[in-house]
Amino acid sequence: MTSLTHLQRLEAESIQIMREVVAETDNPVMLYSVGKDSAVMLHLARKAFAPSPPPFPLMHVDTRWKFRAMYEFRDDMARDIGMELIVHINPEGVEKNVNPFTHGSAIHTEIMKTEGLKQALDKYGFDAAFGGARRDEEKSRAKERVFSFRTAQHRWDPKNQRPELWKIYNTRKHKGESIRVFPLSNWTELDIWQYIYLQNIPIVPLYYSAERPVVERDGTLIMVDDKRMPLEPGEVPMMRKVRFRTLGCYPLTGAIESEADTLPAIIQEMLLTNTSERQGRVIDNDSAASMEKKKQEGYF
Amino acid sequence: MTKHLSPEKLNERRIKAVQLRLDGLTVVQVCERTGLSAPTVSAAWKAFREGGWAAVPVRPRGRHKGQANVLAPALKATLWQCLHELPPVGEPGWNSADLAQCLEKAHSQPVSQRAVEHWWEEEHLKREAWPLGSLSKERSMRGRWYRQAVAPVFKQLNSAAQRWQGGVRHLSHPDGSLYQIYLHGSRGRLWMRSFRRPPVAEDYLITLKALAANGPAALVFHGAALSAAPELTAWLAAQRDFWLVPVPADIGLVPGESVRAGAKSTVFNNCISNGCVPHNRASNNPDSNSKQVKR
Numbered sequence: 001m002t003s004l005t006h007l008q009r010l011e012a013e014s015i016q017i018m019r020e021v022v023a024e025t026d027n028p029v030m031l032y033s034v035g036k037d038s039a040v041m042l043h044l045a046r047k048a049f050a051p052s053p054p055p056f057p058l059m060h061v062d063t064r065w066k067f068r069a070m071y072e073f074r075d076d077m078a079r080d081i082g083m084e085l086i087v088h089i090n091p092e093g094v095e096k097n098v099n100p101f102t103h104g105s106a107i108h109t110e111i112m113k114t115e116g117l118k119q120a121l122d123k124y125g126f127d128a129a130f131g132g133a134r135r136d137e138e139k140s141r142a143k144e145r146v147f148s149f150r151t152a153q154h155r156w157d158p159k160n161q162r163p164e165l166w167k168i169y170n171t172r173k174h175k176g177e178s179i180r181v182f183p184l185s186n187w188t189e190l191d192i193w194q195y196i197y198l199q200n201i202p203i204v205p206l207y208y209s210a211e212r213p214v215v216e217r218d219g220t221l222i223m224v225d226d227k228r229m230p231l232e233p234g235e236v237p238m239m240r241k242v243r244f245r246t247l248g249c250y251p252l253t254g255a256i257e258s259e260a261d262t263l264p265a266i267i268q269e270m271l272l273t274n275t276s277e278r279q280g281r282v283i284d285n286d287s288a289a290s291m292e293k294k295k296q297e298g299y300f
Numbered sequence: 301m302t303k304h305l306s307p308e309k310l311n312e313r314r315i316k317a318v319q320l321r322l323d324g325l326t327v328v329q330v331c332e333r334t335g336l337s338a339p340t341v342s343a344a345w346k347a348f349r350e351g352g353w354a355a356v357p358v359r360p361r362g363r364h365k366g367q368a369n370v371l372a373p374a375l376k377a378t379l380w381q382c383l384h385e386l387p388p389v390g391e392p393g394w395n396s397a398d399l400a401q402c403l404e405k406a407h408s409q410p411v412s413q414r415a416v417e418h419w420w421e422e423e424h425l426k427r428e429a430w431p432l433g434s435l436s437k438e439r440s441m442r443g444r445w446y447r448q449a450v451a452p453v454f455k456q457l458n459s460a461a462q463r464w465q466g467g468v469r470h471l472s473h474p475d476g477s478l479y480q481i482y483l484h485g486s487r488g489r490l491w492m493r494s495f496r497r498p499p500v501a502e503d504y505l506i507t508l509k510a511l512a513a514n515g516p517a518a519l520v521f522h523g524a525a526l527s528a529a530p531e532l533t534a535w536l537a538a539q540r541d542f543w544l545v546p547v548p549a550d551i552g553l554v555p556g557e558s559v560r561a562g563a564k565s566t567v568f569n570n571c572i573s574n575g576c577v578p579h580n581r582a583s584n585n586p587d588s589n590s591k592q593v594k595r
Binding site: 210224231235236238240257 | 504522
């Protein structure tokens with residue numbers, strides 16, 4: 001009997017989940033946020049259905065405020081793997097020019113991400129959406145099932161979740177309901193990095209340490225990625241050797257000072273860290289249990 | 301026999317001796333080839349067997365620079381106070397002579413420039429000047445940058461005293477975050493200022509104006525995106541005899557940066573091209589025959 005490593009077990013579990021979703025749902029989609037978890041999820045999807053491409057499109061719910069390197073990477077990736085990429089931006093948000101600076105992180109997230117996602121799911125009629133969330137990221141994500149059911153209004157009820165005993169998933173859903181599926185639920189950040197290293201998965205260069213222009217805001221290092229970032233009077237961005245543990249909208253994503261510019265160095269850094277990667281996300285610190293509230297309203 | 305050798309030379313020969321011993325040469329043969337004495341060869345060999353390659357080099361002689369506690373705490377406090385204040389009029393920052401003079405005034409006690417420089421080393425404030433001249437023939441990204449951006453500017457300046465280099469950096473200090481603007485003038489002479497918050501445009505302007513006050517000058521600067529501040533760009537645009545040459549990120553000029561000769565611009569490409577991710581590891585990749593996604 002061959003024994004599997006823990007990464008092989010996680011990989012097998014994720015592939016089984018993906019195949020289950022494709023077998024049981026009508027119109028699945030994979031949400032692609034261009035981060036490292038999305039990269040791993042996409043790699044697993046390609047493995048699950050190889051040699052054919054995965055039988056679902058990728059969808060990026062864009063806010064217009066992602067890092068430039070993320071957009072370049074997304075377009076390169078979609079072109080290279082030959083999958084359909086749907087990019088959805090909330091047109092109401094564009095019309096009102098919603099942004100993290102004038103509207104604040106909470107409203108920006110609500111309109112551009114949560115509402116944008118709900119619009120896109122309704123527009124294309126997707127009944128299942130894969131997401132790269134992991135349980136170790138944040139406490140509200142820790143209690144969410146692998147198959148997370150949403151009402152027709154995309155709301156999540158954390159007190160009404162289905163049991164998933166012995167990894168048997170009940171995929172039956174009522175009319176109008178949809179499922180958010182998290183094949184990476186049981187992975188940790190370290191697992192993700194080890195898997196990226198072992199499988200040689202391409203990721204956005206922002207994860208590697210490099211000199212980047214940053215300003216300090218409330219103790220968080222924010223990268224000045226383009227000219228839209230308003231500077232305080234007299235403020236001059238400093239070049240510091242930083243990298244990102246998590247990637248989102250650049251004005252809302254904190255960098256960490258690091259010398260890790262290779263995958264082994266990142267893994268070594270991961271082994272020593274005792275904080276969550278989401279610590280760098282400004283939106284997670286809006287209020288107590290803010291992530292759970294956002295998730296109940298439809299945030300991924 | 302080895303007393304006349306510097307620690308660096310001695311270490312080179314000790315490592316060579318161990319390599320030769322590993323190749324199967326006798327102690328006598330190794331002595332002949334390396335010029336070391338038999339006891340030294342035996343000692344290096346023994347050190348290698350007990351502690352590996354790391355144990356072969358000898359310890360550096362003497363104490364580390366800056367380890368001597370020559371300044372009293374009150375003097376050190378005064379030095380910090382000076383560095384956080386505006387530099388003497390006309391100076392781009394504080395140099396060791398100005399600081400020594402400041403101490404003498406405040407405490408009526410003569411302090412040498414060397415003592416101040418030792419304190420800089422102790423507090424990790426001292427930075428070595430970049431060997432810009434040696435880049436002129438270097439075949440690397442930073443060599444190209446020097447030839448294209450720095451050399452044409454330096455050519456217009458006759459005196460070495462008009463050629464400046466410097467930067468700004470963040471230091472983790474026991475008393476909290478510390479920011480330092482440092483400048484190297486001719487012969488590597490060091491000027492500096494320190495701040496408890498990131499320097500603002502006004503702080504940079506004081507430094508730049510002091511450099512420009514003494515006639516034509518050029519500054520090769522690292523560590524801040526000065527072009528992002530409208531005050532600075534406006535001032536720089538108005539200067540006819542002052543040139544600012546920013547050091548691009550990740551060209552391996554500043555200590556602490558990863559130095560990679562001929563490196564491409566992104567760290568991602570560096571990682572792939574340097575082979576830190578072996579391609580043969582992706583054997584079970586569904587797309588293992590396809591090319592790596594390159595930006």
